[in-house]
Amino acid sequence: MRNEVIRYSKEINSRIIIIDNDNKVKVDSREEFIGDTFKHEEVQKALKGNSAANIYNYKEYGRLMYTSVPIILNSKIIGAALISTSIDNIYSRVEDIENALYIISFISTLFIALISFILANIFSKPIKKFTNAIMNMAKGNLNQRVDIDTNDEFSQLASAFNIMSTKLDQVDIQRKDFVANVSHELRTPLSSIKLLSESLLHQDNAGVEIYREFLTDIDSEIDRLNNIIDDLLTLVDLDKERLNLNYKVTYVNYLLEKIITRLKPIADKKNISISYKAEEKLQINLDKDKIQQSIINIVHNAIKYTPNGGNVEVKLHSDGKNVVIEISDDGIGIPNKDLEHIFERFYRVDKARTRNTGGTGLGLSIAYQIVTLHQGKIEVESEVDKGTTFYIKLPIDTNMV
Numbered sequence: 001m002r003n004e005v006i007r008y009s010k011e012i013n014s015r016i017i018i019i020d021n022d023n024k025v026k027v028d029s030r031e032e033f034i035g036d037t038f039k040h041e042e043v044q045k046a047l048k049g050n051s052a053a054n055i056y057n058y059k060e061y062g063r064l065m066y067t068s069v070p071i072i073l074n075s076k077i078i079g080a081a082l083i084s085t086s087i088d089n090i091y092s093r094v095e096d097i098e099n100a101l102y103i104i105s106f107i108s109t110l111f112i113a114l115i116s117f118i119l120a121n122i123f124s125k126p127i128k129k130f131t132n133a134i135m136n137m138a139k140g141n142l143n144q145r146v147d148i149d150t151n152d153e154f155s156q157l158a159s160a161f162n163i164m165s166t167k168l169d170q171v172d173i174q175r176k177d178f179v180a181n182v183s184h185e186l187r188t189p190l191s192s193i194k195l196l197s198e199s200l201l202h203q204d205n206a207g208v209e210i211y212r213e214f215l216t217d218i219d220s221e222i223d224r225l226n227n228i229i230d231d232l233l234t235l236v237d238l239d240k241e242r243l244n245l246n247y248k249v250t251y252v253n254y255l256l257e258k259i260i261t262r263l264k265p266i267a268d269k270k271n272i273s274i275s276y277k278a279e280e281k282l283q284i285n286l287d288k289d290k291i292q293q294s295i296i297n298i299v300h301n302a303i304k305y306t307p308n309g310g311n312v313e314v315k316l317h318s319d320g321k322n323v324v325i326e327i328s329d330d331g332i333g334i335p336n337k338d339l340e341h342i343f344e345r346f347y348r349v350d351k352a353r354t355r356n357t358g359g360t361g362l363g364l365s366i367a368y369q370i371v372t373l374h375q376g377k378i379e380v381e382s383e384v385d386k387g388t389t390f391y392i393k394l395p396i397d398t399n400m401v
């Protein structure tokens, strides 16, 4: 029995102690307590027929688990077996697992924090940039740029946004310039009228002749105001009617003849000869009233900016793709540096001189806009003191609907 207990205790790596009914140790696998009295709680329970198990933590031995079972022979309890097993290694395993869990949860917390930081950067940073830019635009600062240098949809959105804000900014600058120009242009004749009428009012006993002279000046300033307002209204109409041209198949020859008949008296006043040559009869689809207005503006300019006794020629031909209306004069010409600006609203090469001729500075921009609406082009060649030639090119094909 003793040997068997020792062998078995080795097998299960535990100490086995057998105790008899009188609490006396009979067998101890380590042979240390033989003959001692054991009154452990587990032993008492086992001797009463119940098995028991408890864990103790001893300073010298570490954690031990005591398990006891009654030894029964012929239905009688004859003793108890107490098995003491060291469970320190189990505890250390559990501790290891616990530590590993701590480390894993620490690392995953770090990892989650890192991922959320990266995601926050990817998504919220650009959105913040957009929000700031949009809020600034809402405050009226339209020149906003969003710089995103990642290579994804956000950077595509940013470049689209930047194109939009630049366009809006340009339009806004143009609008402000236009309003400033309009106010200035309207104020000039108004202040002349005010000045003229005030000086009349302050003159005692002014003769009828003086009145007539001043009123003639006032009348011509009012004409100027009317011209500016008419031109402005035309521009407003052109903006509104963008795609609403009243196309009709029209002979350009008749149109030109009509325009020349209309402007001849003005040319005659300056002793300017105005000639017309057409190589062929050409008809295209156009908005007659509008094209007529743009040609009048250009022919009128040719007369205005040509000294007395000069020549204005109007020619019509086709270059295969376009109907070309050529208007040339031997007048004052346009300096090279001004050529690229003459189609801008209110642009005049010589402000003082054009004031005398009653120009508004809007004629060419109206002409340009009308021809552009017809998918056409206006080109200009000029030499100072030699003369100027304007080419109005209206497409033949695209117009024929």
Ligand SMILES: Nc1ncnc2c1ncn2[C@@H]1O[C@H](COP(=O)(O)OP(=O)(O)O)[C@@H](O)[C@H]1O
Pocket: 297, 301, 302, 303, 305, 306, 329, 331, 332, 333, 334, 342, 347, 348, 349, 350, 354, 358, 359, 360, 361, 362, 363, 364, 365, 388
């Ligand atoms: N045939 C031309 N010869 C010389 N200068 C011209 C001619 N046509 C236009 N210009 C210049 O272009 C400017 C713009 O023309 P336009 O828009 O018709 O305004 P304006 O009302 O002054 O005639 C004119 O002020 C003038 O300086």
Ligand SMILES: [Mg+2]
Pocket: 297, 300, 301, 359, 360, 361, 362, 363, 364
């Ligand atoms: Mg003009």
